[in-house]
Amino acid sequence: MNTGNDSLARLMSGIDPAMTPPDSALGERELALLERVQSTSVHIHNQAGLRPRGTDNGRAARIRRFRVPSFAVVASLIAILVVAATSMSLWPGETPLARAVTPKPLVAVPIGDQQPGSLLQSMSESLGASNQPAASRVRFQNWALAFTPDDPPQSIMPQRFDITTLPDGSTVAERRAAGNFDPAGHQLSGFDYPSPGTLLDRQTYQPGQYGYLFSSPDGVTDWGTYLRTGGGLGAHPSTGDYFTAVKNLLVERSLSSTQHAEMLAFLSTQPDIRIDGTVTDRLGRTGISVSTDSRDPGRTRDVLVVTPSHGVIAYEHVYTGTDRSDLQAPAVIDYDAWF
Amino acid sequence: MFEHVFHANYVLVRRYAERRVPSAALAEDIAAETFTAAWVRYQQGDSIELPWLYRVASNKINDHFRSAERKRAVEETLERVLSEQEEGADTLEKIALGRSLLKLTDREREAILLTYWEGLGAAEVAVALSCSVASAWAILSRARKKLRALLGEPFVAGLTDGGRK
Numbered sequence: 100m101n102t103g104n105d106s107l108a109r110l111m112s113g114i115d116p117a118m119t120p121p122d123s124a125l126g127e128r129e130l131a132l133l134e135r136v137q138s139t140s141v142h143i144h145n146q147a148g149l150r151p152r153g154t155d156n157g158r159a160a161r162i163r164r165f166r167v168p169s170f171a172v173v174a175s176l177i178a179i180l181v182v183a184a185t186s187m188s189l190w191p192g193e194t195p196l197a198r199a200v201t202p203k204p205l206v207a208v209p210i211g212d213q214q215p216g217s218l219l220q221s222m223s224e225s226l227g228a229s230n231q232p233a234a235s236r237v238r239f240q241n242w243a244l245a246f247t248p249d250d251p252p253q254s255i256m257p258q259r260f261d262i263t264t265l266p267d268g269s270t271v272a273e274r275r276a277a278g279n280f281d282p283a284g285h286q287l288s289g290f291d292y293p294s295p296g297t298l299l300d301r302q303t304y305q306p307g308q309y310g311y312l313f314s315s316p317d318g319v320t321d322w323g324t325y326l327r328t329g330g331g332l333g334a335h336p337s338t339g340d341y342f343t344a345v346k347n348l349l350v351e352r353s354l355s356s357t358q359h360a361e362m363l364a365f366l367s368t369q370p371d372i373r374i375d376g377t378v379t380d381r382l383g384r385t386g387i388s389v390s391t392d393s394r395d396p397g398r399t400r401d402v403l404v405v406t407p408s409h410g411v412i413a414y415e416h417v418y419t420g421t422d423r424s425d426l427q428a429p430a431v432i433d434y435d436a437w438f
Numbered sequence: 439m440f441e442h443v444f445h446a447n448y449v450l451v452r453r454y455a456e457r458r459v460p461s462a463a464l465a466e467d468i469a470a471e472t473f474t475a476a477w478v479r480y481q482q483g484d485s486i487e488l489p490w491l492y493r494v495a496s497n498k499i500n501d502h503f504r505s506a507e508r509k510r511a512v513e514e515t516l517e518r519v520l521s522e523q524e525e526g527a528d529t530l531e532k533i534a535l536g537r538s539l540l541k542l543t544d545r546e547r548e549a550i551l552l553t554y555w556e557g558l559g560a561a562e563v564a565v566a567l568s569c570s571v572a573s574a575w576a577i578l579s580r581a582r583k584k585l586r587a588l589l590g591e592p593f594v595a596g597l598t599d600g601g602r603k
Contacts, residue, residue: 110535111554116515117453136477331497333479
């Protein structure tokens with residue numbers, strides 16, 4: 100668009116934070132990245148020879164991908180959520196100081212022979228018949244692996260999020276402590292951590308200020324396009340990509356039972372889904388676990404726990420690979436459980 | 439060839455990330471993740487255009503930061519560049535602009551940044567924001583109007599073509 104010679108253009112140019120010169124030539128580091136990108140289809144985060152650099156905190160801080168609303172007050176805490184889930188935490192040649200504590204994977208009890216598509220379609224039909232409206236709140240419990248090589252977490256501290264849309268269109272987002280656990284899910288004591296339910300942060304957003312990735316689900320007829328668009332997926336995403344898009348949608352939007360059923364119906368058409376079996380999720384509820392490793396074959400699995408009455412009630416990201424010395428596969432890297 | 443795409447766009451994407459996240463290391467990671475996604479797309483036979491790369495980078499940044507944190511990330515990058523400013527006639531204006539940018543919505547601010555820092559045209563901004571060209575114009579128009587009000591002065595809109603830096 101024409102920016103012309105307006106004064107805004109001049110001022111914007113004067114506060115441009117970009118550090119790399121625009122005419123910067125690609126050096127060995129960038130060419131090495133190109134080579135690695137072209138030689139692998141999996142995430143090359145950190146595998147491209149990008150050594151962690153010292154940040155202002157004196158240690159390379161890798162902000163790991165997480166899908167929770169986070170607020171200015173806890174920015175420093177969130178900054179501790181480091182290391183990309185799909186990257187090596189430690190560089191080749193380094194000796195791990197310790198392994199990260201992670202939640203015990205959900206235990207699935209196999210169910211009878213059924214095709215994943217049929218199962219999800221059946222779930223969709225049951226859910227759609229319930230005719231429940233979308234709630235005004237999105238509530239979920241989240242945990243994500245936070246790891247720094249010299250200070251690996253020794254307990255599991257999930258948090259609960261409550262995002263409420265008020266009648267005036269404003270949004271209130273709250274984050275609360277949800278306890279301190281060992282891998283088996285037993286509450287721990289003796290740690291200096293807020294008791295469960297303690298409000299850690301609250302933020303209020305004026306109408307239109309909350310940065311939704313997904314537009315309103317009202318009126319959606321093409322759930323594939325809706326998930327691809329909001330999820331920032333390419334033209335041909337994997338089923339695992341769709342699983343993560345569903346997760347990213349549900350942490351910010353509430354769906355009616357009809358909408359949720361339509362979304363499940365779309366998922367039922369996707370390939371590469373495995374029925375793991377019946378599981379009890381982190382909040383003690385029974386559901387069917389379905390999963391896929393299509394997003395990161397041989398390295399991670401994306402898991403959805405679904406029920407015929409509520410649809411997707413949980414998401415888990417599980418490391419299944421062999422290239423990380425800080426994790427023992429299978430290891431849960433992050434999870435969300437909606438309630 | 440993909441190499442051409444990489445050579446032509448890596449620095450641009452890297453600069454895009456540097457403008458939106460406070461850490462140079464994170465910006466580098468964002469660029470790396472973006473081109474990984476681009477390689478997958480390329481292998482599927484789809485074209486790779488710069489606005490698409492910006493959209494992917496934006497999503498990667500979104501993966502790292504949620505809502506208020508995105509604003510905080512931009513705030514930190516602006517604080518850094520403003521703290522490095524030499525005292526000049528327009529220092530106060532720049533500081534005011536930096537603060538005013540943070541008062542825009544995420545999409546308005548992104549439209550402004552894509553237009554003035556990335557130098558994108560209307561159609562390209564639309565792709566990057568995943569909206570129609572008309573919407574992109576409307577978002578930018580609204581953003582400029584807000585900035586005018588916050589800064590208390592009109593912008594003189596010239597007619598020369600905008601373009602990539």
